[in-house]
Amino acid sequence: MRSLIERLHREHTLSPDELRTLLVGCDAEHLALINQKAREVAYSHFGNRIFIRGLIEIGNCCRNDCFYCGIRRSNRNVERYRLDKETILSCCAQGYELGFRTIVLQGGEDNYMTDERVVDLVSSIRKAYPDIAITLSLGEKSTEAYQAFYQAGANRYLLRHETHNEAHYQSLHPESMSLQNRLRCLYDLKKIGYQTGTGIMVGSSGQTIEHLVEDILFIETLQPEMIGIGPFLPHHDTPFASEPSGKMEQTLLLLSIFRLMHPKALIPSTTALATLAPDGRERGILAGANVVMPNLSPVWQRSKYALYDNKASMGAEAAEGLRLLEEKLDAIGYVIDKSRGDYEN
Numbered sequence: 244m245r246s247l248i249e250r251l252h253r254e255h256t257l258s259p260d261e262l263r264t265l266l267v268g269c270d271a272e273h274l275a276l277i278n279q280k281a282r283e284v285a286y287s288h289f290g291n292r293i294f295i296r297g298l299i300e301i302g303n304c305c306r307n308d309c310f311y312c313g314i315r316r317s318n319r320n321v322e323r324y325r326l327d328k329e330t331i332l333s334c335c336a337q338g339y340e341l342g343f344r345t346i347v348l349q350g351g352e353d354n355y356m357t358d359e360r361v362v363d364l365v366s367s368i369r370k371a372y373p374d375i376a377i378t379l380s381l382g383e384k385s386t387e388a389y390q391a392f393y394q395a396g397a398n399r400y401l402l403r404h405e406t407h408n409e410a411h412y413q414s415l416h417p418e419s420m421s422l423q424n425r426l427r428c429l430y431d432l433k434k435i436g437y438q439t440g441t442g443i444m445v446g447s448s449g450q451t452i453e454h455l456v457e458d459i460l461f462i463e464t465l466q467p468e469m470i471g472i473g474p475f476l477p478h479h480d481t482p483f484a485s486e487p488s489g490k491m492e493q494t495l496l497l498l499s500i501f502r503l504m505h506p507k508a509l510i511p512s513t514t515a516l517a518t519l520a521p522d523g524r525e526r527g528i529l530a531g532a533n534v535v536m537p538n539l540s541p542v543w544q545r546s547k548y549a550l551y552d553n554k555a556s557m558g559a560e561a562a563e564g565l566r567l568l569e570e571k572l573d574a575i576g577y578v579i580d581k582s583r584g585d586y587e588n
């Protein structure tokens with residue numbers, strides 16, 4: 244086990260069989276070892292600095308019906324909302340004032356948010372804040388739409404593939420969705436020139452070690468600039484309400500594997516991880532993550548963007564709680580870096 248970890252550190256890759264061995268057999272002692280190696284690699288590229296991204300949840304209306312997601316179309320118990328352009332711009336202003344130089348617009352796949360409206364929104368933000376990075380996380384769009392958003396000034400796009408296994412993908416999504424289209428989107432985004440993020444939920448219903456190996460190999464092929472890894476957390480109004488949460492240890496192991504395979508990637512310690520355990524955010528950083536994404540959405544709607552139960556959005560998960568985040572990072576020897584934090588080759 245130790246020699247596998249050392250080789251992953253040195254060579255940034257392992258065979259599928261070796262990955263399997265690592266995923267199955269990594270005990271607490273070796274988890275501590277791989278977390279430490281991953282942390283050292285992150286440190287060698289980023290020092291003790293953690294990039295921050297201001298997350299604006301622009302709406303929870305969604306045409307999709309993903310079985311895991313709390314804002315899926317079939318959930319009649321969500322109070323739906325949509326931020327208007329002025330509100331989004333004022334969130335950006337607040338974020339800019341707080342020092343954020345990356346904002347992330349995330350939301351459901353909302354029919355009202357036509358490609359034209361997204362272009363208009365991105366252009367307005369770009370015009371008002373020429374120096375910030377604009378990241379979009381708005382789901383699957385056409386090639387032309389991705390191109391138009393990019394031309395309007397978007398720089399980055401987050402779209403997790405969720406699983407690279409066809410049958411597993413189908414078991415998490417309604418028939419109207421396909422792995423093939425997800426992958427088409429991701430290859431489009433890369434080709435257009437976005438810094439592209441993908442990733443998975445750890446412990447999603449039916450996920451096996453074999454699936455995780457496929458995910459790791461896919462990410463190795465895609466070479467995304469950003470990798471989003473968080474535990475699956477159940478939402479009470481979804482078909483997966485009684486599925487167990489993803490495990491902390493497995494999430495930390497995967498974070499470290501990705502850090503060792505993709506030394507310079509931007510890897511967030513996710514809100515889902517911070518929701519799973521009070522010290523989740525810090526443990527993610529100590530396993531090799533180098534980004535956190537505090538919530539910049541208006542406080543009055545945060546609770547409505549509930550992808551899963553008990554989602555953290557206040558305290559150190561909130562943009563207005565930066566000082567608290569600072570303290571928490573300081574306690575583990577890290578500081579906030581307010582620069583754009585682009586991917587650098």
Ligand code: SAH
Pocket residue numbers: 311312313349350351352380381382383401402403405443444473474475476477478515550551
């Ligand atoms: N609609 C957009 C963005 C919102 S969902 C999209 O699909 O990309 C953002 C991410 O949240 C998803 O990619 C998924 O991996 C994660 N997510 C959704 N439901 C979740 C749950 N129940 N537990 C943990 N993560 C979840």
